Amino acid sequence: MKQAFIYDAIRTPRGKAKSDGGLTDLTPFELLKALYDALEQRTHLDKNQVEDVVLGCVTQVGEQGGNIAKASLLFAGWPDEVPGLTVNRYCSSGIDAINIAAMKVMTGQAQCTIAGGIEMMSRVPMLSDKATLFSDSVQALRHRMLMMGSGADLIASLFGMSRQQVDGVAFNSQQRAAHARDQGWFTSIIPVFNPVKGIMVSADECIREETSMDELAALEPYFADIGALGVDALQRQEHPQLESINHVHTAGNSPAMADAASLI
Known part of the structure; x- marks a missing residue:
């Protein structure tokens, strides 16, 4: 080969x-x-x-x-x-x-x-794209195709991950990203001109080095409401060893929504 x-x-x-x-x-x-x-x-x-x-x-x-x-x-x-x-x-x-x-x-x-x-x-x-697998709740439950955040909470519950541990990973990730940026390690970035705003975008906008563990801890679990609608019950049915689902993921420790592209 x-x-x-x-x-x-x-x-x-x-x-x-x-x-x-x-x-x-x-x-x-x-x-x-x-x-x-x-x-x-x-x-x-x-x-x-x-x-x-x-x-x-x-x-x-x-x-x-x-x-x-x-x-x-x-x-x-x-x-x-x-x-x-x-x-x-x-x-x-x-x-x-x-x-x-x-x-x-x-x-x-x-x-x-x-x-x-x-x-x-x-x-x-x-x-x-309104895919049936996600937009049709009957199909979603039938095939156990749930939102990734619900799956992340399930994994955290199965492996005993605490909210503080998950927030810690997010905090360290932000600090490391900021350090890499400041050290000039992101040499693969191609600056892009936005003619509408008249700006050259040359750095990542989703790095939040100013965030703190206290700020992360203050955020509400994002997927708890979805869990209460039946997702928790379905997950516990599949994993009867769990007494409850520990909802530890928030907007602060989940991936940022971004606009981007890459080529190799």
């Missing part, structure tokens, strides 16, 4: 998925074009040699629908012959896109591939 080598890895800053976020005025096509252009300039890439582009994207609807891997290539002015594939494995979509692109090289199906991911949560909100 052949080896696959990574020649470059770039990403946009992670913009806040809010109306005042630095990237929200750009379309997903425009965000990806900034990366396609940068990748070509940085690597002196011959676009005609690219045999596949594989992107991960969870909410493939509206501006992110219609196979955004291929559609964004056309928008960016790439040759019509360059194919594109969009994959969805929820939060690991980008990782699996990279795996697929690497496997194509390793198995001899291709010599040059690009992989990455795109998600603009401010413009294409989570669950806006």
Whole structure:
């Protein structure tokens, strides 16, 4: 089996998925074009040699629908012959896109591939694809396909994780991200210009180094209400050793909603 080598890895800053976020005025096509252009300039890439582009994207609807891997290539002015594939494995979509692109090289199906991911949560909100698996409560309960936050609370309950421990992980994560930023370690970031706001976005907007353990502790558990509607009962039915579900996840110790894209 052949080896696959990574020649470059770039990403946009992670913009806040809010109306005042630095990237929200750009379309997903425009965000990806900034990366396609940068990748070509940085690597002196011959676009005609690219045999596949594989992107991960969870909410493939509206501006992110219609196979955004291929559609964004056309928008960016790439040759019509360059194919594109969009994959969805929820939060690991980008990782699996990279795996697929690497496997194509390793198995001899291709010599040059690009992989990455795109998600603009401010413009294409989570669950806006109205998938039956989530929008139909009967189907969701039947297949035990519940929200990730409920699953996180279940895991915390099974492994005896306390609220303080979970908040501690979140606090340390914010501090480490701020340290990495301040040390200049995020060299893969490609600054993106927002012509609507007239700003150059060059740094992650979702790092909150000012947060404290006290502030995190003051936040209410986010998934307790969903649990009270029947999710807790279903989880306890599947795991009878649990007397209750310990709801430890909040808006402060959960992943931030962001606008961002990446390419390898």
